[in-house]
Amino acid sequence: MASRTLSRPVLRKRAVTALLYAALVLFAVWVLFPFWFLVNSSFMTPAEAVAVPPHWIPEEPTLGNYSAILAGQVAPGGAQVGLRVLTALGESFAVGILTVVANLALGGTAAYSMSRFRFRGSRLSYFSVLFARLVPPIAIVAAFFVALRDLGLINSRYGLVVVYISFTLPITILVLKNYFDGLPRELDEAALVDGASRLQALWYVIRPIARPGFIAAACLVFLESWGEFFYALTLTNQLTIPPVLAGFRGFFQFNWTTLAAATVLAVVPPVLLALVFQRYVVRGLAQGVAK
Amino acid sequence: MSDRQFGLVLALPAIISLVLVVGIPGVQTLIYSFQRVPLSDDPATFVGTDNYGKVLGDESFVESLVVTLQYTAGYVLLATVLGLLFALLLDQPLRGRGIARALLIIPWATPVIIAGVMWKWLIDPQVGGLNAVLFEIGVIEDYKPFLADREWALVFTILAAAWHQASFSALLFLASLQTLPNEIVEAAKVDGATAWQRFRGVVFPWIRPMLLVVVVINVIYGVLQFDTVWVMTQGGPGDATTLLPILLYRQLFIFSDIGAGSALAVMLGVVAVLVSSIALILLGRDDPLAA
Incomplete structure (x- = not known):
């Protein structure tokens, strides 16, 4: 009944809307x-898990996979997966947090300097950051491998953090410089007039105001560090969670359900972080990448 | 301390760090590429361009180059086009758009390596769900071990990586679309422009700088892709998915040929830096996030 009384443009509009919602689904x-x-x-x-056809909802749901991992035990079906996951998750957190702290300290000061001061070599510094951003990690792994091997730092948490600074620090500096550039200089100047030193102006005035920038940089760095696979594979003996998850291949070593639980545990932290800080992260991503 | 000195002191720790973890490893890798590097502490010997000759003269290099180009083409196309479509869709005033934008973050926040793990088991013929879905809707007549097939292995290693990267592209496109002043689009509507005309005449020109940025990043990530391939196929079946980074891994860590591996690494690094530098020049003064 309705279709007859509706004009063509209205029908057309409804069809388009329906298509858009279908696309959304x-x-x-x-x-x-x-x-x-x-x-x-x-x-x-x-x-x-091997039922044919597969069950889209578990008929006999079990927490066995998770409890085996959290207890560090051999999982149902005799799988060894559970044994390494918890320690690897812990290492991933440690490496991620240490990398973030180092980045904020080194990158925060450098970004502020590049945003506010001209000095001999300041342009060169900025271009060296841009250049470092373009060097792909895989291209310099050989040097890291030989150096860490000779220093006895293969499989070291701190060795990995130092290596991770190579690809995260340029991101931090670019994101934060961008943020500082958007803050009016009058802020620093007012603090200086009030008798603060330049360092105090940075710490007490700029640092609190630039919080969104720091959050964005911290999130991006943590995400990069958490998901980094190539260096973790080549410079450690499955220290962090990515090489552990990637290390299980045949069904003889493990079962898929426990690996699935381990994978869930590994994917929740970065996804949660990105969702909670969605605004900051997206802004930082767009500005850090595109500017 | 003068402003100049203060600026230099603030920037110095980061600059020194970058020299230590990017500059020196880069130069060291370049040096290794002209040397034979023994496994022990014995001194390396200079061998001229032998390593480059060895890499370029190897049949597997040419095969790998072809596979890498195929992979990159598929990956860039899929990640960019899907990303653009997602961004255009999520830019529409639809109900549930906020939730959909949160959903968009999830594949990007999921590390590439974890995307690889998820897709590897999703398409597995024993535990995976994809075979069952395709079987039920009649696309396939039998459960297929996709990763044992040369072509399908390439397709799915592309798909897993593009699943992550399409979200990344979409986030950047969306950031660019959100800076497009609404009045311009409305004016075009008032002038009677169709949706396609508005896209061609207004929206596309606006996001073109961002398109360049996204395509360049995707090309580089495609050429340097390692994670999904490593976890899903390790380069197989045969050499069907042996991308150049996989070849590099083998040279460095399976054959322990630091010299040849470094030569390949230098070539990959130079290509990556050149591609992005050319893009930066092409982009010129255009700001992809012009506000």
């Missing part, structure tokens, strides 16, 4: 389908 499926499968498997017994 497809988009949600694209994002969530792999996760559904992953989370679903993590609550299954190894026997149920």
Whole structure:
């Protein structure tokens, strides 16, 4: 009845809207389908995971995979996966936090300097940061490998942090410089007039105001560090979680359901971080990458 | 202390760090590429351009170059086009847009290596769900071990990486779209421009600088892709997914040929830096996030 009385443009508009919502649903499926499968498997017994056709919701949900990992025990089905996951997650956190702290300290001061001061070599400094940003990690791994080997620092948490500074520090400096550039100079100047030293102006005036910039940089660096695989694979013996997850290949060593639970535990921290600080992260990403 | 000195002192720790963890490893890798580097502490010997000759003269290099170009083409196309479509969709005033934008962050926040783990088991014929879905809707007649097939292995290692990267592209496109003044689009509407005309005449020119940025980043990430391939196929079946970074890994860590590995690393590094430098020049004064 309605269709007859509606004019063509209105119909057209409704059809377009329906198409857009259909596209939105497809988009949600694209994002969530792999996760559904992953989370679903993590609550299954190894026997149920190989059912044909597969169960889209576990019929006998179990927490066995998670409890084995959290207790550091051999998982259901005799899998060894659980033994290493908890320590690797801990190392990933340690490496991530240390990398973030080093980045904020080194990058915060340098970005402020590049935003506010001209000195001999200041342009060269800025271009060296840009250049360092362009050097791909894989291109300099040989030097790191030989150096860490000769220093006895293969598989060292601190060795890995030093290496991670190579690709995270340029990001931090670019994101923070961008942020400082957006803060009016009058802020620093007012503090100086009030008798603060330049260092006090940075610490007591700029640092609190620039919090969103610091949050963005910290999140980006933590995400980069958390997901870094190549250096962790080549410079450590499965120290952090990425090489541990990637190390399980055949069904003889492990079962998929426990690996699924381990993968869930490894993907929750970065996703949660990105969602909680969504605004800061997206802004920092766009400005740090594109400017 | 003068302003100049203060600025230099603030910037110095970061600059020294970058010299230590990017500059010196870069130069060291360049030096290794002209040397034979023994496994022990014995001194390396200079061998001229032998390592480059060895890498370039190897049949596997040419094969790997072809695979890398195919991989990169597929990856760039998929990650960029999907990213653009997602961004255009999520720029529409639809209900649930806020949730959809939060969803958009998730694949990007998921480390590439974890995307690889998820997709590897999703397409596994024993525990994965994809085979069942394709079987139920009649696309395949039998459960297929996709990663054992040369072509499918390439397709799915591309797909897993592009699943992550399409979100990254979309976040950047969306950031650019949000700086597009609404009045311009409205004016075009008032003038009777169709949706396609508005896209061609207004939206596309606006995001073109960002498109350049996204394509260049995606090209570099494509050429340097390691994570998904390593976890899903390790370069196989045969050499079907042996990208140049996989070849580099083998030279350095399987054959322990630091010299040849470094030569390949230098070539990859130079290509990456050149591509992004050319892009920066092309971009000129255009700001992809012009506000």
